[in-house]
Structure formats: structure tokens, C-alpha cells
Amino acid sequence: MNLADRVLAVNNDLPIRTELPVHSGKVRSVYWLTPADSRRLIAEKGYDVAADAPLAIMVISDRISAFDCIWHGEGGMNGVPGKGAALNAISNHWFRLFREKGLADSHILDIPHPLVWIVQKARxxxxxxxxxxxxxxxxxxxxxxxxxxxxxxxxxxxxxxxxxxxxxxxxxxxxxxxxxxxxxxxxxxxxxxxxxxxxxxxxxxxxxxxxxxxxxxxxxxxxxxxxxxxxxxxxxxxxxxxxxxxxxxxxxxxxxxxxxxxxxxxxxxxxxxxxxxDGEVVEKSKEEFRQLLLSHFDDPDVLLNKDRMEERKALARDNALPESVLMQVSQTYRGIAEKITGEAVELSDNPKQEIIDILRNDYGLVD
Missing domain, CATH: 3.30.470.20 (ATP-grasp fold, B domain)
Incomplete structure (x- = not known):
């Protein structure tokens, strides 16, 4: 299977039932459920929220942003394999630990899929x-x-x-x-x-x-x-x-x-x-990707100088990064997630279809 097919790059086109525009950020997209679906799920799943609380499906992508731009790779690889699942797994782990230690709850009510959260609307x-x-x-x-x-x-x-x-x-x-x-x-x-x-x-x-x-x-x-x-x-x-x-x-x-x-x-x-x-800083975070970009391009000032934003956008748009760069970042994200959670981050063969099937069959949110 082509590695690019295992990357969820576009996450704002899922057929989730909603009456509002999908909010798409740099990495996550938010689908606000209809009031009827929100009330139904709260009743069916027993979520600890007000009966009329607005709920949303939050879908994380494998896109990677840095220096206020979205970057892509060779071979149609428009993201970092496993990045979204790694981020969600790490957050899930810490949120659970916070609850167990009596700190505070999070906005997450349910985790139907490694790339998906059901959340309540917070102020x-x-x-x-x-x-x-x-x-x-x-x-x-x-x-x-x-x-x-x-x-x-x-x-x-x-x-x-x-x-x-x-x-x-x-x-x-x-x-x-x-x-x-x-x-x-x-x-x-x-x-x-x-x-x-x-x-x-x-x-x-x-x-x-x-x-x-x-x-x-x-x-x-x-x-x-x-x-x-x-x-x-x-x-x-x-x-x-x-x-x-x-x-x-x-x-x-x-x-x-x-x-x-x-x-x-x-x-x-x-x-x-x-x-x-030993006197060396080895990044286990997105900072590694920023450093890779700074060393990859001949003129790193484009990435650092806010006055050159149009040039920077063109750089991100017109330059497909080597697959090796994105796979190095993938190994960093998946490696730290597996270290923290003690569980492997599995790559889905077809993440979009998996999400659609689960939200249709288990939650009744896809027509």
C-alpha cells in the first residue's frame, strides 16, 4: 500500500451530519452535531454534561504546520504518517492521568477512533x-x-x-x-x-x-x-x-x-x-521539524523573517519535502507516544473510511 494513502491529510470533508460549517484549523477539524444528535448521544452514552450541551466531533489530521505554513512531501504525502494518532494518544494519556489525580476534567467525552474525539462545547x-x-x-x-x-x-x-x-x-x-x-x-x-x-x-x-x-x-x-x-x-x-x-x-x-x-x-x-x-539537545517534539526545515532550505531567513511571509508561503506551497524528512518526524512523534503510553501507534490502512464506518455504525452520525 502507498504510504500516502495511510496519511489523513484532508479531514474537513467527512459526511458527518451537521447543520453548521465545518471549522478547520491547522491540524484539527470540528463538526458541530445537530441539537437532536447531541441530545441523543448524551442520553444514549450517559455523558456527564447538561442534557442540552452542544457536542462536536473533532477529527485530527496528519498535517504538519511550522512557521505558520502547512508542509507536504514527495509522492503525494501531505502529512506525517501516524502523527495525528500519536498526538491524540499522548493527550488522552495525560488527560486520563489528570482526572485520576483529581486535577480537572477535559473537554473530551468519548474516543471512538484514534483520530477522533467527541467533545463538549466549552466556554x-x-x-x-x-x-x-x-x-x-x-x-x-x-x-x-x-x-x-x-x-x-x-x-x-x-x-x-x-x-x-x-x-x-x-x-x-x-x-x-x-x-x-x-x-x-x-x-x-x-x-x-x-x-x-x-x-x-x-x-x-x-x-x-x-x-x-x-x-x-x-x-x-x-x-x-x-x-x-x-x-x-x-x-x-x-x-x-x-x-x-x-x-x-x-x-x-x-x-x-x-x-x-x-x-x-x-x-x-x-x-x-x-x-x-552530554551537552546536546535532541528534540522529541515539533521543534525537530522546524530545525530540519531551517537546515533544508538555502535561505533560512525566509522562515524566520515575518516580513517575508509571502515568500515563505510560496516556499511551503512549491517545495515537496523528501519522504525521509517526514518519516524522521513520524518516528519522533510515534516514538515519544509509544514511550509515554506504552502502546504502539498503529497506522491505519484507510483512516477516513474507518472513521466513517465507526461514526455510522456505533454513533448514528453518518447518513
């Missing part, structure tokens, strides 16, 4: 909550230019690249463009301070001021759970992004939950422990 907190345990990446670049304050937190002089920070750093940024918040520019993904959040908690979608403490607690506890588990595997949890939202359970209680994905190679940096101790 998102408009913050991308970033935790950093080491100084690297964009933070290191800013540090070398003399910056010492990050999101209102002072960090000391004398730090070296890839060094562990004196303490876990929370550096939140805005999720989407937020308007009318004093001192916060109206652009996506801009750094904010805890003082910004406290002064404008409702604008960030917190239900009350006390939930800022809860969000920080869940952030730190979630980070520590993943970091401790990865340490047992001699892997280093470097930094990550969390997202939160509110849902209402069957008893009518509002609760703050984890949403999106957690602790994955797409949302985090993970380093190999033995290599790090």
Missing part, C-alpha cells in the same frame, strides 16, 4: 497559558537582546542557553484578538501579565477572580504531573502550552477544565535526557 478562557522550565527558543532570543522581564516576571542575569530556570515560569499570552483591555495590544498571541488578567478577568472569560488562582494551580499541577512522568522515562519536559475553558456538568455545576491538547510534541518541547546531560 474558553482567552489565554494561552505557557509554562517554561528551561530558557530556550523565543525566550532565549529575547534574553540575548537584553530582556529580563517576561510577562511581569523578572529573571536573573547570567543564564545560559537551554539552562534550567530557577523556578517554573508562567508566561501567558492572549488567545485571539481581544479588544478594549487597557495596556493589552489588539493582536493575537501577545504576552500579558498576571496583573493584566486580574484587572480584566471578565474580558479574559474568567467567571470570577478566584478562578485565576485555580487556573494557575491547574497549570502548575498539570505541568508537574507530565514532567514527573517524563522524568521516569529520562525525558525532559521543557515548556508547554495549556488552554482552559468552562463547561456545565449533568448536575448543573460549572467547572474549569483542560481543553485543546496537553503535553504533546506539537504543544510542548520535550528533550532527550541522556543527550542533554
Amino acid at each position: 474558553p478562557v482567552m489565554i494561552e497559558a505557557i509554562c517554561r522550565q528551561y530558557i530556550t527558543g523565543s525566550m532565549w532570543r529575547a534574553y540575548t537582546k537584553g530582556e529580563r522581564e517576561f510577562c511581569g516576571i523578572e529573571i536573573p542575569d547570567g543564564l545560559e542557553k537551554d539552562q534550567k530556570l530557577p523556578e517554573l515560569l508562567i508566561t501567558p499570552s492572549t488567545k485571539g484578538i481581544l479588544k478594549g483591555i487597557p495596556g493589552v495590544p489588539e493582536v493575537d498571541d501577545v504576552n500579558i501579565t498576571r496583573a493584566d488578567i486580574e484587572a480584566n478577568f471578565a474580558a479574559f472569560n474568567f467567571q470570577n477572580k478566584a478562578d485565576i488562582d485555580l487556573y494557575e494551580k491547574l497549570l502548575k499541577e498539570g505541568f508537574d504531573v507530565i514532567s514527573d512522568e517524563l522524568a521516569k522515562l529520562d525525558q525532559i519536559f521543557v515548556d508547554t502550552k495549556f488552554e482552559f475553558g468552562y463547561v456545565t456538568d449533568a448536575a448543573g455545576n460549572d467547572k474549569l477544565i483542560y481543553m485543546d491538547e496537553v503535553g504533546t510534541p506539537d504543544s510542548s518541547r520535550i528533550w532527550d535526557g541522556p543527550s542533554y546531560r
